[in-house]
Amino acid sequence: MKVFLLTALTMVAFSANSLLNRAALTDGDIGPGAFALIRVAAGAIVLILLVALRDKALRAPKFDWAAVAGLSAYMLGFSYAYIQLDAGLGALILFAGVQVTMFAGAVLGGERPHIARWAGMVLALAGLALLVWPDGQINLPPQSVALMSVAAIGWGVYSLIGRGIADPLAATAANFLYTLPAVLLIPLVAGGLLEANTKGVLLAILSGGVTSGLGYALWYSLLPKLGATRAALAQLSAPVIAVVAGAILLGEAVTLKAVLASGLILGGIALGVVWPQLTIRSKGS
Numbered sequence: 001m002k003v004f005l006l007t008a009l010t011m012v013a014f015s016a017n018s019l020l021n022r023a024a025l026t027d028g029d030i031g032p033g034a035f036a037l038i039r040v041a042a043g044a045i046v047l048i049l050l051v052a053l054r055d056k057a058l059r060a061p062k063f064d065w066a067a068v069a070g071l072s073a074y075m076l077g078f079s080y081a082y083i084q085l086d087a088g089l090g091a092l093i094l095f096a097g098v099q100v101t102m103f104a105g106a107v108l109g110g111e112r113p114h115i116a117r118w119a120g121m122v123l124a125l126a127g128l129a130l131l132v133w134p135d136g137q138i139n140l141p142p143q144s145v146a147l148m149s150v151a152a153i154g155w156g157v158y159s160l161i162g163r164g165i166a167d168p169l170a171a172t173a174a175n176f177l178y179t180l181p182a183v184l185l186i187p188l189v190a191g192g193l194l195e196a197n198t199k200g201v202l203l204a205i206l207s208g209g210v211t212s213g214l215g216y217a218l219w220y221s222l223l224p225k226l227g228a229t230r231a232a233l234a235q236l237s238a239p240v241i242a243v244v245a246g247a248i249l250l251g252e253a254v255t256l257k258a259v260l261a262s263g264l265i266l267g268g269i270a271l272g273v274v275w276p277q278l279t280i281r282s283k284g285s
Contacts, residue, residue, distance in 0.1 A: 003225050006218060007234050013215030015091060015241035019249060020207040021079060022087035026250070030200025032079040033187025038201060040075055040176055040183045042208030047173035047217060054169065061174030067161045071175050072182035073154025081147035086252045088243030089132070089140075090148055095239050096128040097152025098159070102231065105160040111227065116271055124236045124268025131261035159223060159231060168220030176213060236265050 024030045030038075048061075082090055103121060106113065132140065158175075165171045196204075223231055240262045246252040 003222065007222055007226065008237075010215055010219050010222065011234065011238045012241060013211040013218075014235070014238040015245060016211040017078075017207050017215075018082070018087040018091040018094075018238075018242045019245055020203050020211065021082045022085070022090065022246070023250060024200045024203040025079075025082050027199075028195075029197050030204060031187070031195030032083055033076075033183075033190060034196045035200065035204045035207075036075045036079040036183045037180075037187060038196075038204035039079075039208035039212055040179050042205040043213030043216070044173065044176035044180060044208075046209040046213045047169065047176055050217075051170050051173050061170065061177055063178055064161065064171070064175065067158055067171070067175045068178045068182075070154040070156075070158035070161065071179045074151045074158060075154075075179060075183055076186055077147045077149075077151030077154060081144045081151060084141045084144045085148065087246040087250060088239065088252055088258075090144075091239040091242035092128055092131055093145060093148045094152050094155070095235050096125060096132075097149050098156045098235055099125065101153050101156025102159055102235075105156065106227070109160075117230070120268040120271035122268070123271060124265045127261040127264025127268065128236075128239070130264065131258055135257075159219070159235075162220040162223040163227070163231075165220050165223070169217045172213065172217040172220055234269065236269055240265055 021035060024035055025032060078090075078094070081093075085093070099121060103113070134140070162168070162171075226234060243252075243254060243258055243262060247254040
């Protein structure tokens with residue numbers, strides 16, 4: 001139950017990142033490059049302080065190039081994609097790509113998912129496909145979709161690496177710190193680094209220090225307990241949360257198709273996560 005509740009809290013944090021990023025960009029309160037930079041910097045500061053308070057000392061953090069590359073791709077692709085995408089729709093594209101990346105990585109790494117988890121993945125992805133199927137009601141700018149797909153691959157790789165982390169807090173702090181040069185370089189080249197007002201800066205700090213920094217550290221601590229396939233399925237709940245919250249907080253439209261698709265996604269999660277556990281318990285008894 002504890003793992004379930006902590007996983008649910010983490011998914012709320014993940015969906016909050018979509019809402020905060022979209023809210024900041026919609027009214028022009030901050031540019032995507034500045035948002036990504038402040039988000040990563042705030043996360044790095046909070047996490048390094050927490051590690052220092054825990055260990056009573058500051059140490060040179062370990063560099064993991066694959067984790068840093070994955071986090072950099074996610075942070076930049078995520079921020080720039082939300083220039084045109086709704087919060088809920090962006091989250092759906094993001095986590096659809098994450099599922100494919102994590103399932104592929106798990107299988108290639110030797111993990112053999114329960115048949116119910118494969119079925120749950122198929123059902124959940126069917127819900128995602130239904131939601132984004134072109135019908136004239138949903139605007140999907142190709143450039144934004146491509147950027148969010150890059151973010152999805154980056155986050156999937158980052159999550160796969162997290163399964164073997166012994167110290168989630170220190171690892172997350174190091175990854176945020178070493179991601180700073182990448183999220184600084186791109187805005188410097190593309191321009192718009194100084195496009196920000198007070199509201200935009202505060203939203204970026206909240207996203208970086210709380211829903212990203214602390215949320216990702218918690219996620220890294222949960223990954224060894226969940227495994228890649230269960231973690232991939234669990235993340236499919238984040239887009240549903242983002243769709244609902246986007247409608248309530250940002251006024252984004254919710255159609256009947258979105259409701260049906262969300263039902264398929266949640267049903268897939270239940271099938272893939274709950275059913276295998278019930279099977280194991282029944283065999284044990």
